[in-house]
Amino acid sequence: MAIAVRSFAKINIGLRIGPLRPDRFHELRTVYQTLAIHDVLRIEVRRGDAIEIHCDHPGVPTNETNTCWRITERVLKALDLRRSIRITIEKNLPIQGGLGAASSNGVATLLALEKALRKPLAARDRLRIAGEVGSDLPLFLVGGTVLGIGRGEQVYPLEDLPSVPCVVATPPVGVSTPVAFADWDKNLAGSGKLTGGPPFDRMTMFSDSVYEWLNGVIGSTTGVPANARDRAEALLLGLVRTGIENDFESVVFPMYPVIGEVKRVLASAGARYASLSGSGSTVYGLFRDRESARKGAQAVKAAGVAAAITTTATLRRADYWNHLFME
Numbered sequence: 001m002a003i004a005v006r007s008f009a010k011i012n013i014g015l016r017i018g019p020l021r022p023d024r025f026h027e028l029r030t031v032y033q034t035l036a037i038h039d040v041l042r043i044e045v046r047r048g049d050a051i052e053i054h055c056d057h058p059g060v061p062t063n064e065t066n067t068c069w070r071i072t073e074r075v076l077k078a079l080d081l082r083r084s085i086r087i088t089i090e091k092n093l094p095i096q097g098g099l100g101a102a103s104s105n106g107v108a109t110l111l112a113l114e115k116a117l118r119k120p121l122a123a124r125d126r127l128r129i130a131g132e133v134g135s136d137l138p139l140f141l142v143g144g145t146v147l148g149i150g151r152g153e154q155v156y157p158l159e160d161l162p163s164v165p166c167v168v169a170t171p172p173v174g175v176s177t178p179v180a181f182a183d184w185d186k187n188l189a190g191s192g193k194l195t196g197g198p199p200f201d202r203m204t205m206f207s208d209s210v211y212e213w214l215n216g217v218i219g220s221t222t223g224v225p226a227n228a229r230d231r232a233e234a235l236l237l238g239l240v241r242t243g244i245e246n247d248f249e250s251v252v253f254p255m256y257p258v259i260g261e262v263k264r265v266l267a268s269a270g271a272r273y274a275s276l277s278g279s280g281s282t283v284y285g286l287f288r289d290r291e292s293a294r295k296g297a298q299a300v301k302a303a304g305v306a307a308a309i310t311t312t313a314t315l316r317r318a319d320y321w322n323h324l325f326m327e
Contacts, residue, residue: 002088003116004326007039007108008315009099010139011166011277011284014244016206017184025135025151026181029206031244032100032139032146033161034315037168039105040090040326041068043112048084057091067106067133074129075113078121085113094308096174098278100136107140111324136278144317147210159214160316162232165293167266169300169307170282171258180279183251209242229289236272236286246276259283262305269299283307286314 010032018027051072053062063069068087076083087109093101107130114120121129130137135152147156213235253260259276262283266274270292271285287293290311297309315323 002042002044003112004040004042005108005112006324006326007041007093007101007104008140008143008320008324009035009037009093009101009104009168009312010136011035011099011168011275011282012246013145013161013239013273013275014206014210015246015248015278016202017181017247018203020185021151023151026184027203028135028148028150028152029203029210030148030152031158031210032136032148032155034140034143034146034317034320035099035166035168035312036315036319037093037099037310037312039093039101039108041105041108041112042088042090043109043116044086044088045113045116046084046086049082050084052084052086053089054087055089055091057089057095059095060089060091067102067137068109070133071106071109071129072113074132075110075121078125078129079117079119081117081119083117094170094282096176097170097282098175098276098280099168099170099282100140100278103134103136104140106130106133106137108324115325142317143320144315157317158210160318161235161314162229163316163319164232164236164314165287165290166312166314167271167285167287167293167296167300168282168310168312169262169266169284169297169305170309171256171262171305171307173256173258173281175252175256175259175280177279180248180251183255184247187251206244209244213238213242213244233272233288236288239273239286246278248279249276252276252280256281258306261303262300262307265300265303265305266296269296271296 013031016029131153138153138155139146144160145158263274266285274285
């Protein structure tokens with residue numbers, strides 16, 4: 001019997017790029033947020049010793065370069081098992097979109113394998129395997145609103161952002177994350193923005209901004225609003241006030257003006273907060289309510305901007321885990 005599992009998307013709420021580390025990765029600070037949109041994976045375990053990946057999308061590799069393949073190899077090794085594993089991917093999320101689709105697929109495979117094999121991994125092994133395969137994978141072992149540090153693989157659950165309507169727009173361009181990092185180094189290293197001053201000044205500023213944002217309305221005599229909608233509104237406005245931004249925008253938007261145009265349209269259409277996710281090409285807008293989000297999606301279409309558009313919502317941690325496995 002196949003185990004069916006949802007593989008949810010993520011967005012980055014702010015992303016700060018720090019100095020280049022000795023391991024050639026950049027130090028990062030970001031807040032990950034899972035979304036309700038998802039791929040669907042089906043995992044089948046049989047006798048034998050092989051890994052098969054099936055997907056109708058031509059952009060998804062079906063060999064050992066696939067994240068699901070790499071995860072499966074490591075899980076079987078960690079459990080000291082020999083099995084044939086068939087993985088079928090129903091692809092709904094964009095490829096190279098900055099939504100963490102491949103990373104999410106990998107973690108969904110890991111969790112489904114544990115269930116199918118009836119052999120859970122130790123928590124430390126689960127996290128180790130995810131971190132070995134990619135920087136974005138560990139966040140999907142937490143879900144909801146998650147702080148990412150290090151190269152993004154060190155993850156810590158934050159207080160969840162209430163469910164907020166979200167418009168996701170993905171222009172038909174693929175942004176290479178390594179190229180975006182290289183352009184960041186080339187264009188900004190000499191300006192002082194990358195390493196100017198003490199190495200972690202910019203990291204500290206980002207952490208301070210996130211702390212202020214998640215504390216709601218700073219300086220309010222009534223404290224954080226109790227009503228979920230009012231709290232969501234306060235947090236969205238706080239994102240703008242505290243200046244939480246994605247550093248990749250400064251290099252990706254000049255390379256691909258259409259991506260910057262999507263952000264401009266979403267902001268003009270009433271998004272309380274709009275941003276590039278990861279290195280792109282997806283841009284998202286967070287809206288106060290569903291009707292505003294619907295109008296925001298319509299505005300992008302009306303502007304004639306080439307982009308695949310989806311209306312969804314942020315996914316809280318409890319909902320992430322409650323809806324992960326399908327009956």
